[in-house]
Amino acid sequence: xxxxxINRREFLKRLGIGSGVVGLALTGCDSASEKVTSKRSxxxxxxxxxxxxxxxxxTGESVSILGYGxxxxxxxxxxxxxxxxxxxxxxxxxxxxxxxxxxxDTSPAxxxxxxxxxxxxxxxxxxxxxxxxxxxxxxxxxxxxxREASIDIYRNSLKELQTDHIDYMLLHAIGMGKGxxxxxxxxxxxxxxxxxVAEREAGRIRNLGFSYHGDIEVFDWALANHDKYKWDFVxxxxxxxxxxxxxxxxxxxxxxxxxxxxxxxxxxxxxIMEPLLGGRLSxxxxxxxxxxxxxxxxxxxxxxxxxxxxxxxxxLTVLSGMTYMEHLEDNLRSYCPLVPLTDEENAxxxxxxxxxxxYPTVPCNNCKYCMPCPYGIxxxxxxxxxxxxxxxxxxxxxxxxxxxxEARRAFLVGYDRSVPKLxxxxxxIGCNQCSPHCPQTINIPGELQRIDRYVESLKQNKA
Amino acid sequence: xxxxxxIRWILxxxxxxxxxxxxxxxxxxxxxxxxxxxxxxFLPAVLAFNVVVIIGLVVATLIFGRLYCSIIxxxxxxxxxxxxxxxxxxxxxxxxxKPLNVLRYVMLGVMILAIVLGLGFIVALxxxxxxxxxxxxxxxxxxxxxxxxLLASWAEAHDSYAFYGVDVWMRGSITLxxxxxxxxxxxxxxxxxxxxxxxxxxxxxxxxxxLSRYSLLKPVIDTSKCNSCGLCxxxxxxxxxxxxEHTIDYSRCVTCFDCIGKCHxxxxxxxxxxxxSEAAVPASETKSVDGSRRSFLALTATxxxxxxxxxxxxxxxxxxxxxxxxxxxxxxxxxxxxxxKSIRNLTSHCTACQLCVSACPNGVxxxxxxxxSLMQPESSYERGYCRPECTRCSDVCPAGAIQPISAADKSxxxxxxxxxxxxxxxxxxxxxECGNCARHCPVGAITMVPSDNSxxxxxxxxxxxxxxxxxxxxxxxxxxxRPFSAIYVEGHEVHRTI
Numbered sequence: 001x002x003x004x005x006i007n008r009r010e011f012l013k014r015l016g017i018g019s020g021v022v023g024l025a026l027t028g029c030d031s032a033s034e035k036v037t038s039k040r041s042x043x044x045x046x047x048x049x050x051x052x053x054x055x056x057x058x059t060g061e062s063v064s065i066l067g068y069g070x071x072x073x074x075x076x077x078x079x080x081x082x083x084x085x086x087x088x089x090x091x092x093x094x095x096x097x098x099x100x101x102x103x104x105d106t107s108p109a110x111x112x113x114x115x116x117x118x119x120x121x122x123x124x125x126x127x128x129x130x131x132x133x134x135x136x137x138x139x140x141x142x143x144x145x146x147r148e149a150s151i152d153i154y155r156n157s158l159k160e161l162q163t164d165h166i167d168y169m170l171l172h173a174i175g176m177g178k179g180x181x182x183x184x185x186x187x188x189x190x191x192x193x194x195x196x197v198a199e200r201e202a203g204r205i206r207n208l209g210f211s212y213h214g215d216i217e218v219f220d221w222a223l224a225n226h227d228k229y230k231w232d233f234v235x236x237x238x239x240x241x242x243x244x245x246x247x248x249x250x251x252x253x254x255x256x257x258x259x260x261x262x263x264x265x266x267x268x269x270x271x272i273m274e275p276l277l278g279g280r281l282s283x284x285x286x287x288x289x290x291x292x293x294x295x296x297x298x299x300x301x302x303x304x305x306x307x308x309x310x311x312x313x314x315x316l317t318v319l320s321g322m323t324y325m326e327h328l329e330d331n332l333r334s335y336c337p338l339v340p341l342t343d344e345e346n347a348x349x350x351x352x353x354x355x356x357x358x359y360p361t362v363p364c365n366n367c368k369y370c371m372p373c374p375y376g377i378x379x380x381x382x383x384x385x386x387x388x389x390x391x392x393x394x395x396x397x398x399x400x401x402x403x404x405x406e407a408r409r410a411f412l413v414g415y416d417r418s419v420p421k422l423x424x425x426x427x428x429i430g431c432n433q434c435s436p437h438c439p440q441t442i443n444i445p446g447e448l449q450r451i452d453r454y455v456e457s458l459k460q461n462k463a
Numbered sequence: 464x465x466x467x468x469x470i471r472w473i474l475x476x477x478x479x480x481x482x483x484x485x486x487x488x489x490x491x492x493x494x495x496x497x498x499x500x501x502x503x504x505f506l507p508a509v510l511a512f513n514v515v516v517i518i519g520l521v522v523a524t525l526i527f528g529r530l531y532c533s534i535i536x537x538x539x540x541x542x543x544x545x546x547x548x549x550x551x552x553x554x555x556x557x558x559x560x561k562p563l564n565v566l567r568y569v570m571l572g573v574m575i576l577a578i579v580l581g582l583g584f585i586v587a588l589x590x591x592x593x594x595x596x597x598x599x600x601x602x603x604x605x606x607x608x609x610x611x612x613l614l615a616s617w618a619e620a621h622d623s624y625a626f627y628g629v630d631v632w633m634r635g636s637i638t639l640x641x642x643x644x645x646x647x648x649x650x651x652x653x654x655x656x657x658x659x660x661x662x663x664x665x666x667x668x669x670x671x672x673x674l675s676r677y678s679l680l681k682p683v684i685d686t687s688k689c690n691s692c693g694l695c696x697x698x699x700x701x702x703x704x705x706x707x708e709h710t711i712d713y714s715r716c717v718t719c720f721d722c723i724g725k726c727h728x729x730x731x732x733x734x735x736x737x738x739x740s741e742a743a744v745p746a747s748e749t750k751s752v753d754g755s756r757r758s759f760l761a762l763t764a765t766x767x768x769x770x771x772x773x774x775x776x777x778x779x780x781x782x783x784x785x786x787x788x789x790x791x792x793x794x795x796x797x798x799x800x801x802x803x804k805s806i807r808n809l810t811s812h813c814t815a816c817q818l819c820v821s822a823c824p825n826g827v828x829x830x831x832x833x834x835x836s837l838m839q840p841e842s843s844y845e846r847g848y849c850r851p852e853c854t855r856c857s858d859v860c861p862a863g864a865i866q867p868i869s870a871a872d873k874s875x876x877x878x879x880x881x882x883x884x885x886x887x888x889x890x891x892x893x894x895x896e897c898g899n900c901a902r903h904c905p906v907g908a909i910t911m912v913p914s915d916n917s918x919x920x921x922x923x924x925x926x927x928x929x930x931x932x933x934x935x936x937x938x939x940x941x942x943x944x945r946p947f948s949a950i951y952v953e954g955h956e957v958h959r960t961i
Contacts, residue, residue: 371783372783372784373783373784374784374893375784375943376783376784376785376786378783409624410624413624413627414624416627416628417615417619417627417628421847422786423783423786426899426903426941427899427941427943428899429889429895429896429897429898429899429943430896430897430898430899430902431889431893431895431896431897432895432896433895449902456903459850459852460850460851460852461852
């Protein structure tokens with residue numbers, strides 16, 4: 001017995017030495033990496049005084065290059081209803097402001113109509129001159145196209161945001177739905193645009209602009225009338241994938257290159273939305289992620305997209321809908337300060353974009369404009385699951401594919417996990433009530449039914 | 464001679480685990496490997512007219528005695544488990560009792576009559592394997608599934624696809640209550656008296672008892688060694704050893720070998736029998752057993768009458784439209800799964816063991832609540848539909864109630880036909896395009912046509928080619944109309960091949 005005891009003690013001793021060595025080795029690594037680490041490493045504190053600012057040519061005010069998009073506020077996990085997590089929102093806003101973010105972009109339509117209210121609460125805890133508020137005229141539903149209903153929306157925004165003036169006011173998503181016809185019904189025929197111009201003259205709106213998705217005719221019309229309306233800024237979708245490939249991916253969309261070029265020509269500052277495509281430029285196919293990180297292992301995949309958007313000199317601010325503190329921190333690291341991309345780096349990103357377009361992902365950015373589907377389908381969840389599997393190489397071409405069994409299981413099991421059965425694509429009846437709301441003009445029923453056919457072939461083992 | 468007992472014990476444990484896994488494992492793996500365990504059960508084999516198995520079991524019984532009851536029958540093994548617990552709390556708790564032959568034969572007669580007359584309810588209640596199946600399916604399976612779902616959420620957290628979540632669904636309240644009652648009564652009887660059920664009510668026990676009297680090998684008492692201590696009798700869970708007379712009632716002995724191990728004198732051995740000893744005593748005293756039987760049946764009837772409430776499904780996600788649960792349409796003829804051949808074939812063969820119900824991965828099969836087919840499977844499509852690639856129920860059925868078919872056979876077996884309900888059809892009620900039924904029909908039996916014959920642009924509605932329709936229920940399940948679908952399946956009494 002005594003012998004046993006000694007052995008045990010001996011063993012523990014060796015183990016102790018062993019772990020000590022491991023510990024040393026680890027600290028060794030740590031201190032080694034500390035030396036060469038750049039300012040953007042996840043370990044170091046984010047500087048609070050290094051935010052890059054751009055100047056609004058009209059007012060001369062400094063706008064932080066990182067703008068806070070308030071479309072993706074966090075919800076309380078596990079709540080039956082989607083209730084926004086105000087406590088976390090406050091913390092996010094505090095952190096953002098502490099690091100120099102001063103542009104907050106919301107809308108009466110965001111987060112099931114709760115975004116303005118929550119943003120108002122979080123911001124009102126700070127001095128009003130520390131930040132700019134951007135909100136929108138989101139009169140999408142036909143019953144809000146009347147002058148009175150639209151003005152009600154505007155007045156309600158002031159109330160929810162607890163302010164007497166809006167710094168940046170936008171006509172929300174012109175070009176969506178029925179294009180020119182819908183645009184006129186929403187803003188021209190009812191005199192709302194004139195009303196907003198008058199509000200600007202009265203000082204309650206300090207900058208007037210619009211955000212654009214969809215039909216290019218509306219964008220061109222708006223810019224053709226620049227002399228009349230004097231757009232102070234325009235919000236467009238811009239990222240290294242859409243710069244050259246937006247039209248190729250969907251003929252109804254327009255390349256970022258054209259949109260930005262038109263603004264630059266007229267000297268209108270651009271506010272950038274979807275710099276990350278709702279995370280699709282962060283969650284890229286594995287080998288593309290590897291190439292991006294190989295160039296700079298200490299920077300996130302997402303940071304490339306943010307640096308890309310910020311590098312354009314005509315950009316006033318780049319919006320990011322940051323749900324988690326980690327998102328915010330990562331973006332702050334990209335912009336405190338912004339290190340502009342070199343021409344060579346730009347070319348590299350365009351090469352990556354060329355690779356990405358070869359993947360049959362659906363260009364869904366999870367904005368949830370299409371929701372709720374009247375028949376209960378969780379449209380973004382279905383599309384995101386599909387995209388995830390495409391990017392992870394889990395969409396097998398056919399049964400002969402070497403990873404067919406693994407891909408099949410992962411796709412089907414993951415599908416049931418991400419989307420409850422009753423909300424899956426098989427229940428899409430093709431009523432097409434969703435598609436007009438999609439800023440990316442995705443043919444949603446077509447994509448859902450395509451995915452459903454794929455699921456069916458997997459289930460029947462016929463792929 | 465403790466070795467024999469040990470072997471019996473090991474075989475019994477393996478056997479009950481295999482059978483139980485058949486009911487628990489929803490992935491189909493257990494059915495693939497141990498499916499034969501269900502097929503060698505006596506009553507299902509008789510109903511399936513599985514000659515090989517019947518002959519095998521008869522021969523085995525003629526050689527070894529009622530070993531079937533100790534190592535194949537899951538209900539018997541389960542009772543041994545309870546009896547073992549009973550013996551822990553009180554040693555030497557049994558004693559010899561006279562056989563209740565009248566009761567046994569009456570029960571056997573009832574069983575035969577029920578089979579001949581097609582009274583599935585009675586067959587289902589009396590059949591031992593089915594009783595165990597119901598217990599496993601309605602009581603053990605939910606626990607297993609909850610455990611699985613825990614593992615699934617763990618796997619999900621670790622980005623693994625090793626486990627996937629399943630719907631835990633109490634399929635039938637009546638079956639659940641019957642199973643629970645059976646478990647409680649049998650558990651109690653076994654805990655106190657051992658194999659009471661097996662030697663009074665179980666018709667399989669009675670039939671095998673006829674044979675085991677004449678079995679080649681049996682425990683035999685050597686009177687020259689026996690000192691009449693009675694230890695064997697007090698440890699015989701079948702209460703079949705009359706130690707005073709040195710006789711064993713072989714019709715009730717389940718060859719558990721407990722007595723052999725208990726005898727200090729080595730007076731009992733398992734060998735070729737010399738004489739057939741019968742204790743033919745008229746069953747005049749049937750108080751306790753009859754009483755419990757009566758209460759068993761009475762209790763079953765009471766609870767059967769009061770159908771429990773169905774568990775409400777939790778609806779979540781605020782950003783999503785609320786989805787109403789589908790309700791079962793009022794079908795004139797019920798639907799039974801492909802392979803059943805006809806409703807009659809199913810009712811006359813099915814022992815309501817719930818194996819098919821456990822195996823169904825699509826939420827289609829559930830025990831019937833009709834009295835004439837109580838607890839036997841029937842199909843309905845509120846939770847899923849009879850998917851083209853699945854033949855699980857036909858693979859597992861041991862009783863010939865659902866006969867084996869291939870996926871290719873299935874696509875041409877017509878178990879019913881779809882019926883369109885104009886009042887619910889979404890293109891007409893909601894004014895939107897649909898066609899989800901036509902899109903998902905695996906045999907292309909549905910075509911969308913303009914609702915107004917003279918107007919090509921009028922909303923499109925489905926028309927069903929009933930000659931091609933196989934009644935799988937894809938259309939009914941995926942129809943957006945709720946709670947009642949705009950297209951539903953009427954069952955066919957006799958299935959057809961198209």
